[in-house]
Amino acid sequence: MRLAVVGATGMVGQSFLKVLEEYVQKGKLRIDEFYLFASARSAGRKLPWLGGEYEVEELTAQSFDRGIDVALFSAGGAASLQYAPIAASKGCVVIDNSSAWRMDGKVPLIVPEVNPEDVQWNKGIIANPNCSTAQAVVALWPLHKRYGIKRVVYSTYQAVSGAGMGGWNDLVEGLNGRSPRKFPHPIAGNCLPHIDVFMEDGYTKEEHKMINETRKIMHQPDLPITATAVRIPVFTGHSESINAELNSPFELEELTQLLANSPGIILQNDFTNNEYPMPLYADGRDEVFVGRIRRDYSVPDGVNLWVVADNLRKGAATNAVQIACLLNTTV
C-alpha cells in the first residue's frame, strides 16, 4: 500500500504517524511507500517515522499524481473539500477526518466495529466520524443489534486535544494563569458547554454531529437522540454519560457480557474495586472503555453507560487506520 498522511504536522496527524507505526510493527498493515503532506508553512519539515525520516511536502493538486493508494486526511474541512475529490479522481481512496464529507449521501461514514460493509460503496472518499460519535457507537451498536435502541441522551466530557494544538495550549497556558487564545473562555478550572460553532437551533455543531453521525453509521436515520457536548480541562480522552432506552427487556448481566465480548470494547465495570473508565488511563489506547453499566429505573428498559476513549486514537487516527486496513483486505 502506498499511503499518504495529509495534515501530518497537526495533532491528529501526529497520532496518524504513531498509530501507523504501531500497525506496521504489529504486522496489521503493510506500507510500501509513505508520504507526508501539509500546508506550505510546514513543507520541508522532517518527521521521524519507523526508524526513518520523511520530509513534509506541500499539498498541491499534483500531490496525488504519483499513484497513492490511500490518503489519510486531517488538514481541516477546506483542504478536504478542495483536495479529496482531486485525490479520488486519481485513483486514491481518501479517508477524511474532517466533517466536510461525513453527511454526504455519496460518502460512507465508517466505524469498522459497526458498519465495515459500507466501505464497499465508496467512490474514493470515506469519512471518519466525529471523535465523540466514534466511541459512542462502538458501545451502542451491540445493544442495538441485540435489543434495539429506542432513544439516546448523550452528555459529553471532552478533552482539549479535540480542539487541536490550540486547545491543548489553552489548557497548558491557562494553568499558568494566561488567557485563552483558541477557546472563547478560559478552560483551566472551568468547563465550556460549547464545542464547535453554535447552530440556529441553539445546539452546537458538535451536538448535531453526534446526533446525525450516530444515525448514519448505525443506519437508523430516525433514531431519537439528543446531545449536550462539553469541553472540560482534561488533555486527552473523551468521556461520555450515555443514557439509552432499549426496545426490549434485558438482563443487566447479559447486557454487560454482550458489551464485554463486543469488538473494540474493554469492560471496566467493577465498582467494588473502584474500576471504571477514565480518560487519563485511556490515553494512548486504541480501544473504547465501557463501565458504570447500570439499569435506569426511570423508564421500562433503560441503561446508563460511561464510555471513554482516546479522542486522538479511536476518535480519529485509529479509526481511520482501521478503515485503511478494511480497504487493504477488500482491494
Next chain:
Amino acid sequence: MRLAVVGATGMVGQSFLKVLEEYVQKGKLRIDEFYLFASARSAGRKLPWLGGEYEVEELTAQSFDRGIDVALFSAGGAASLQYAPIAASKGCVVIDNSSAWRMDGKVPLIVPEVNPEDVQWNKGIIANPNCSTAQAVVALWPLHKRYGIKRVVYSTYQAVSGAGMGGWNDLVEGLNGRSPRKFPHPIAGNCLPHIDVFMEDGYTKEEHKMINETRKIMHQPDLPITATAVRIPVFTGHSESINAELNSPFELEELTQLLANSPGIILQNDFTNNEYPMPLYADGRDEVFVGRIRRDYSVPDGVNLWVVADNLRKGAATNAVQIACLLNTTV
C-alpha cells in the same frame, strides 16, 4: 438571632462564615450572638468574622446549653447524628448540611425557592440538600409547576471542593504531579465517575441522593429520575447537563422567560454571544445559572438545560443561610 456554626473550620464552614457576613452586611439577617464550634483538634483557633475575632470551641453535649436559636451544621454525618438531636432538645433549630437526616420522614429537606413552607413542620432539625440537588431543583421547579415534569436524566460535572479540603488539595497536588490522597484515582487531567461510595445497585450514593432528594424537595415521591455523577478537575462550581421530559407542550421562548423570572435563577442563554453558565464565573455567587436551553427533539416535550452554581454557596452555605432567614421570618 443567636447563631452557631458547627464545623467552622471546614470548607463549607468557611463558606458559612463568608455568606453570613454578607447577609448581615446587607441587612438580610440579624445576628445578636455568634458562636463557632468544631472538633477538639480545631478548638482554640481564632477566626475573623465581621471585623471581630471568634474563638472556635470544642463541640460537646453542653455546647447548646446557652440558648442558641439556630445552628448551621457542617461537621460530617456522625457529628450531625450525635449532636443535632441534643441541640434540638435544647430549643435550637439545626440546619444540617450532612446527608444524615435528609431522608428522615420527620425532617424537612428544604430549598427555599422550592418548598419554603416545609420549614413549618420542623421539629428542631432541618436538612440542607446535597449540593448537586439544590441547584437542579431551583431550575426544575418552575418547569414542574407550569408544565409538569415526567422524567429527568442528570449528568453532573462536579468540582473537587465538593469533597472538602482533601478534594481541593488532591487537585492542587495532582497538577504538580503528586498522587491523590482523598480520591481513589488522580483527578488532575482526569475525570472520575465516582462521587461518594458505591451502592449495591451500582449507583453511587451521590446519584441516589440526587434522585431521592429531588423527589422529596419537589414532593414528587415517584418522579422518574436517573443520574450519573462525575468529578472533574474544576476547583469550585458544579455543572449539570439536565434532560427533562415535560408533561405538556411548551413554547421554548415562554419556558425560557419563565426560568429567567424565577427566584434564585440568573439566565445566561445568549449563545450568539458565547454566553452560557460556567463554573469559573459562578464562583462566589449565590444564584443558580441556567442556559443552553433548547428543545430536545427526541421526545414530544423535552428540554435540555445546562445548570451551574457555586457548590459551596447555593449547594451548601447559601441555601442553609436562606433557611435560617426563613426561620427568622416565621419565628
